[in-house]
Amino acid sequence: MAGLALAAWTVLAAAQGAKPNVVVLATGGTIAGAGASAANSATYAAAKVPVDKLLAGLPELGNVANVKGEQVFQIASESFTNDNLMKLGRRVSVLVKQPDVDGIVVTHGTDTLEETAYFLNLVIRTDKPIVVVGSMRPGTALSADGALNLLNAVTVAGSKDAMGKGVLVTMNDEIQSGRDVTKTVNIKTDAFKSQWGPLGMVVEGRNYWFRAPVKRHTAQSEFNIDEMSDLAPVEIVYSYGNVPRTSFDANGKNGVKALIHGGPGNGSVADRIVPVLQDLRGQGVQIIRSSRVPDGFVLRNAEQPDDKYDWVVAHDLKPQKARILAAVALTRTNDTKELQRIFWQY
DSSP states (O other), X not given: OHHHHHHHHHHHHHHHOSOOEEEEEEEESGGGOBOSSTTOSSSOBSSXXXXXXXXXXXXXXXXXXXXXXXXXXXXXXXXXXXXHHHHHHHHHHHHHTSTTOOEEEEEOOSSSHHHHHHHHXXXXXXXXXXXXXXXXXXXXXXXXXXXXXXXXXXXXXXXXGGTTSOEEEEETTEEEETTTOEEOOSSSTTOEEOTTOOSEEEETTXXXXXXXXXXXXXXXXXXXGGGOSOOOOEEEEEOOTTOOSHHHHHHHTTTOSEEEEEESTTTOOXXXXXXXXXXXXXXXXXXXXXXXXXXXXOOTTSSSOHHHHXXXXXXXXXXXXXXXXXXXXXXXXXOHHHHHHHXXXX
16 A cells, blocks of 8 residues: 555656655654643653654645655654664665655654664665654744754755765754764754764755765665664673673673673773673674763774774764664674774774
8 A cells, every 4th residue: 555655646746846756754753742732842742743744734845845754653762673773774775766766754753863863874775865853842842843854854855965975864954964963962952963063054945065974874885774684682881980790791691792882981991891891702792892972982902902802992983873883784794803894984
């Protein structure tokens, strides 16, 4: 039925002119949320508004593209699982292969939006624009940000100048790289930032570009969701003063293929934890040093002798994104040197 509906939409789009065809895949989140009153900007129920109602409430979308919506999930993004990522990714992969689809928008809760955007950036083989978008306030709130964010997302997804730039995130008028962006605050509309800066901005329906991503992504990626059956099991353990070995031991016994160590500073590892991580590496678990600090990147063989211990460093990827890359990469290789190459390149 979905295929027939999309075909009918394509015929209608052709009759309407040369506007791009954009498919909006809805997954829930705040952008589909509702509060008890207009004064509720931070207290609300996420994932309540279905995609057809969401699109119908923004007739301006029809001025920039022929838009078709699909409800993939209706969940708050903190509940996203690897299975959700795979299902969404497979649907995106099917759609971008269709000649009558020019771009994809994914509406998403903001809590794990950056993880989904990075995952799609790694595994979808296409130059067509894919834009992930959310909102910090529900549509029922005063000064809600979702409508303009969604309009900007559709604008970017339908733009030829957005092709080949990887998966993008449009929030607060900015166009961010899905690889770089992260949620930095939980109650402001300018919540999504990158330490390297946005790629551009959307102002009154026009894209302004200032830089392009240099890391491998999408059409240039060696990973392909069409060849993947599942993601590798990878877990994160954050370090802090007085951290015990309990969590490291527990995760090592759960059959993980890699453990992301979210350390302070330059991915530092406490002296009493080093032997634990060495033991886990000896058992075949990949150890990946990341940092819990907002900016900067982890230097290899600084703080710890990574070559000696056969560990990997996550470069500038925060722990949650390092988990995504490791879960994807470990479906192809378990070689430490190959994994380090992948972390440098992606």
